[in-house]
Amino acid sequence: MPVVRGKDIEVLFNATTIARRNLELAKEIATRDYHDLLVIAILKGSFIFAADLIRAMHDMDLSPEVEFIFISSYGTGTTSGEVRVLRDIDNEVAGRDVLLIDDILESGKTLKFTRDLMLSRGARSVAIAVLLDKTSKRQIDMEADFVGFECPDYFVVGYGMDVAHAFRELPFVGVVKGDA
Ligand code: IMP
Ligand code: MG
Numbered sequence: 001m002p003v004v005r006g007k008d009i010e011v012l013f014n015a016t017t018i019a020r021r022n023l024e025l026a027k028e029i030a031t032r033d034y035h036d037l038l039v040i041a042i043l044k045g046s047f048i049f050a051a052d053l054i055r056a057m058h059d060m061d062l063s064p065e066v067e068f069i070f071i072s073s074y075g076t077g078t079t080s081g082e083v084r085v086l087r088d089i090d091n092e093v094a095g096r097d098v099l100l101i102d103d104i105l106e107s108g109k110t111l112k113f114t115r116d117l118m119l120s121r122g123a124r125s126v127a128i129a130v131l132l133d134k135t136s137k138r139q140i141d142m143e144a145d146f147v148g149f150e151c152p153d154y155f156v157v158g159y160g161m162d163v164a165h166a167f168r169e170l171p172f173v174g175v176v177k178g179d180a
Pocket of ligand 2: 042043044045046102103104110
C-alpha cells in the first residue's frame with residue numbers, strides 16, 4: 001500500500017486503469033454530434049481528469065475550447081447543499097455544445113446547478129463527464145452522460161481530489177486508511 005504524508009493509501013483506481021478508461025470515454029464522446037464543443041472543467045477537483053480527458057479527446061480528433069468554472073458547494077452530505085459560482089467562465093455559451101467535466105457525481109447538486117446555468121445561458125446542448133459516480137449518494141434526479149467508474153461510498157482522494165487540501169497530486173484514486 002502506498003504511504004503518502006505518513007498515511008497508508010489504498011489504491012482504488014490506478015493510473016493505468018484511469019488512462020485506459022479515459023481513452024474509452026473520449027471514444028464515446030467522439031460519437032456524439034458536436035458542432036461547437038466547449039469543455040468546462042469544474043474546479044478544483046476535476047483539473048487532472050480534465051487535463052487527461054481533453055488530451056484523449058484530441059486523439060479522437062476532437063478540438064474543444066476549454067474553460068474553467070469554480071463552483072463551491074456547502075453542506076454536502078446530509079444537509080442541503082448551497083451551490084454557487086466562485087469564479088465564472090469568460091466565454092460565450094449560447095448556441096454551443098457544452099461538456100461539463102467534474103471529478104465526482106455525488107448528491108448531483110453541483111452538476112445540476114451548473115448544467116441549469118449553462119442551459120439558461122442558451123447552450124445548444126449540455127453533457128456531463130465525470131470520473132467517478134457515487135450512485136448510492138444521489139439526492140436528486142441527475143445522471144452523467146459519460147462515467148469513468150462507479151465509485152464505492154468511500155471518501156476518495158488523488159487524481160485531483162483532496163481531503164483538507166491534501167493528496168490532489170496522487171496519480172491514482174485512493175482511500176486514506178490511517179497512519180502508516
Ligand atoms: P455533489 O454531487 O454536488 O454532491 O458534489 C460532488 C462534489 O463533492 C465533487 O465535485 C467533489 O468536489 C466533492 N466530493 C464528493 N465526494 C468526494 C470524495 O470522496 N472525495 C473528494 N471530493 C468529493
Ligand atoms: Mg468538485
